[in-house]
Amino acid sequence: MTERLYYADSYLTEFDATVAKIDARGRVALDRSAFYPTSGGQPFDTGTLGGLRVTDVCVEGGEVWHEVEGALEVGQAVHGSVDWPRRFDHMQQHAGDHMLAGALYELTGATTIGLHVGPEISSIDVDMPRGETHLPQEWIDRLENLVNARVQENHPIRCWFPAPEELARLPLRKDPTVREHVRVVAMGDFEMVACGGTHPSSTGQIGPVKIISAAPARGKLRLSFLAGMRAWRELQRNYERAHAAARQLSTGVEELPERLAAALARLKDAEFELGRLRREHLLDGAAEMLAGAEALPGGARLVCAEVGADMAGLRELASRLIKDGSAVALLASAAGERRDLLFARSADVDLSMSALLKRAAEPLGGRGGGKPDFAQGGGPATVLAAAREILRRGERP
Ligand SMILES: [Zn+2]
Structure with a gap:
């Protein structure tokens, strides 16, 4: 069984380990690893192992298996280095998911049944109390406001393996999916759930959380969102887009909706008039x-x-x-x-x-x-x- 170093320290990026096994596909298992394997909706880490690129990491039979570009040998001592920007981005998305799932549970009693951290956007699938598959904008606003306030309040995030008697007393948001070695994450006093993922040490590091859609998916409600630098970059992109559009209309961003509506109304009138003139010309x-x-x-x-x-x-x-x-x-x-x-x-x-x-x-x-x-x-x-x-x-x- 690989000792998973990220359980104790999600900020650990450099570590030394020994190659414990190599399977028939050339995948490498170590005695200890800081590489996060794809699980719980969070993608694997990349980086290097013994100087070789790590291209995939998964977990099977309690072992963390690393796919590397090149060959290592059993017993070999290797230095591992985790690609931090990718990992931290995943930590922000994953913790953003906790914040949204916890706040939605608090506001509506909804149960989150799945998380997906994608290369560009992340999403949670939610089982709403009355089977709703849409969320009114007012509720989206409330949810975002609550989550982003808690981000700014910078609450501590703690992960640990409680003893069974402690676990039995913890007010978890939902029942754990495993029975043994249950790891719990707690964010402030508003989110507590079993989770094996990587999280920042405080909510402030999650950065802004922005819901970008709330739409039906597989009969449930799917909330798509951006957290951290992804949300910030989206803000920058939309700022640039809005200003570019405003420049085209020779106006400021504040007046953009009105000016656009007026321009579209003029276009509609002009198209109507053009159609009338064309018909007239044709009949003439x-x-x-x-x-x-x-x-x-x-x-x-x-x-x-x-x-x-x-x-x-x-x-x-x-x-x-x-x-x-x-x-x-x-x-x-x-x-x-x-x-x-x-x-x-x-x-x-x-x-x-x-x-x-x-x-x-x-x-x-x-x-x-x-x-x-x-x-x-x-x-x-x-x-x-x-x-x-x-x-x-x-x-x-
Ligand atoms: Zn988690």
Whole structure:
């Protein structure tokens, strides 16, 4: 069994040990180790062992196993060195989890059922008393305020292995998952729970704790958060983003929401006006299109055109083209591989537009349907030319 040096001192980064075992995969077990193995939602430590990079650490059968880049020998004396910035970051996230879980339990009676310290964000999964999977913003604020106040009050954090009789008397937030060698962590007088993880020695070192989302996950509530330098860096990033956005609008960050809302309102008005002008322009062109129309064998006028408009615009234009009688309009939107297609005819033209559209589009991979006088669909631009040829030949589709 590896003696776990981080139990007694989570600040220990340099240690000397002896290689006790090497398994078939070349993983190394020591007589004692300060390397934290992935467990309880906290990721493993990295660093060096005998000068070799440690790339993974896990716990199996009571031993802490180190994966190293290179070979060591059983009995070899090695010096271990733990990557402190990574470890301390994990300590901040992990202790931040305790603070949130403890405060949420106090405020709502919720039970925390899982913790995950990710490379960027950390999260806790919470079983809420009435099965809620959302947390109102007001509660998030209360939770954050309570946790960050306790961080600033800099309460001591203590870890120890109580004797069974002491353990039985301790007001733990939830029952331990192990029966023997139960390690307890206590933060001030507000959080006490069994835990084998690494923690700073006081709450002030956790730094700011910021909840970044409270959303349903696997039927429970998942709180995602940042603690310590992660929260600080996020504050810096958001400060820069907010100022960059404010500069674009030539305003200060304080006025940003109002100025943005006003700019979006102007944009909406402008888009509406642009749409109106485009339609007007399109309809103004209808007379010119009819003047340049070709005569079909039956005498009707044929307008066949690609038009810079969506389906609604095509419909409006087609209605205008066929309004005065004796006209056929074959229209396609102007951009993209698959175009909107709209075929329409005046009431006095005896041709089926739905049949024409089907016949012209289907061999080209397009499709469409509708009524004899008004049909719509989609397909390549070549459908227009195919339909025009059918009508030019005087065929009845
Ligand atoms: Zn812990």
